Every structure is written in C-alpha cells, then in structure tokens.
Amino acid sequence: MASRNPARPLSPHLQIWRWGPHMLVSILHRVTGSGMATVGSLLLVWWLAALAGGAESYATFQGVFTTDSGALNVFGVIIGVGLTLSLFQHMMSGIRHLFLDTGAGFELKTNKTFAMLTMVASVTLTAVFWLYLGMK
Template sequence: MANVRNKERPLSPHLGIWKWGPGMLVSIVHRATGSGMATVGAALLVWWLVALAAGEKAYERFVDTFTVSSGALNIAGYVVGIGLTFALFQHMASGVRHLFLDVGANFELKSNKTSATLTFLFSVVATIGFWFVILETI
C-alpha cells in the first residue's frame, strides 16, 4: 500500500533545478560551521583533558601546538584557531540573520541577498580583527 503513488501529485524538484544564491550558501555554511565547531571543539576539549591528565610533557606539547614556542610559529595550530574563529563569527552572523527571518523580516529578494553576503563579509572582517588584536598582544 505504501508503494502506491498518486500520479496527479507533482514530484518535489531536486537541487539541479534551483538557482543557487547567497541565501542557500549561508544556510548550508551555517549548518557546516555549527557541526564543525561542535566536532572540532569536542576533539580539542578531549585532547586538552587527556594532556592535562597525562602529565607536564603531554600538556606542554598541547600548548606548543597552539602557541608560539621558542620563537617558532606553529602553522597547524593557527590554522585550526583561525578556522574556528571564522566558523564562530560566520555561525553567529548567520544566526542573527535567521533571527530576523524568523520574525518575518528580510524576505525581500534584494535585502535577503544583501544580508546573506554581509554575513560572510562580517565574519572575515571580525576574524581578521580578532586575530590582529590577539597577535598584537603577544
């Protein structure tokens, strides 16, 4: 009985039919940044706790991964840090955008595209500003 399909009812269109826009991209990136922050953040928390419990040498290795140690810059640690910072700002900006959409505002096509584009611009500028302040204080 479940396999019987009403032939008068249209099928839902697939992704190939839709024209991609900034709103679709922001929605997908919002989900990806949320999942990424949760996954990477949990992994870093577990690594930190294990390093803390394993002793001074293990903890030192963890700290060296994310800081400048003996004048040498650890690129991998900064890539993760900058990536998480960008994800945080992008997710936050997209969340604020969705808050306005939830109350019924910003559905006009031009303002919707503008706000979607501004979330990316904000996240890039905020990430650069955040890391500029962080690196200036070192």
C-alpha cells in the same frame, strides 16, 4: 490503489534551483555548527587529557600548536582561524535568522544582501580578532 500518472509534475530538486548566497549561508550555518562541536569537543578532551597527564603531556599538546618561542605555528593558526571563522559565521547567521524569525528580510534582494553581509562580517570579524591577538 493510485496509478502513476506520468503527466504529474515532479517535486523540485537542487538541479533546477539557482544557487544564491542565502543557500550558501544556510549550509554554512549547519557546517560551522557541526564543525565547531566536533573539533571543539575533540580539542577540549585532548586539552583536558593533556592537563591530567602531567607537564610532559601538556608540553606535547602545546607543542602541536606553538613553536619553541611561544608563537603559533601553521597548524595552530589554521585550527585557530578556522574555529574563529566558524564561530563568527555561525553567530552572524544566527543573528540573520533572528531577523528572519520576526518576519523581516524575506524579500529576495534584502535576503540576498543580508546573506552576503553575514559572510563579509564573519571574515572581517575574524581578521580583526586575529590582528588584535597579533598586536599583543
């Protein structure tokens, strides 16, 4: 049996790593994917149940997300912007991973720049999308 040698180095863990944008983007990719799947599935099932339940049931569903005038209420905006931001963040991170899969962008500075660009692009695309929706 192997004896435990106290001089042996320990495996690195999160406390010794310096956090960087690439780590945040990696975590955000997982969180946004899980969040979109969970929230999106729940909303889809609720919407389908409201459709099947008839006009009154569907009006209740619509009332949660819109006001009487048809404009989005605060809850609708939070859910909509959250899902849109998640979609764009997940998409930008996926595009970044496509480049990494080709073997490009592993240099520290390039990796950090691309990671930051995914966050900037996702926020920008979300803002542009909601501004476009607001103009209609």
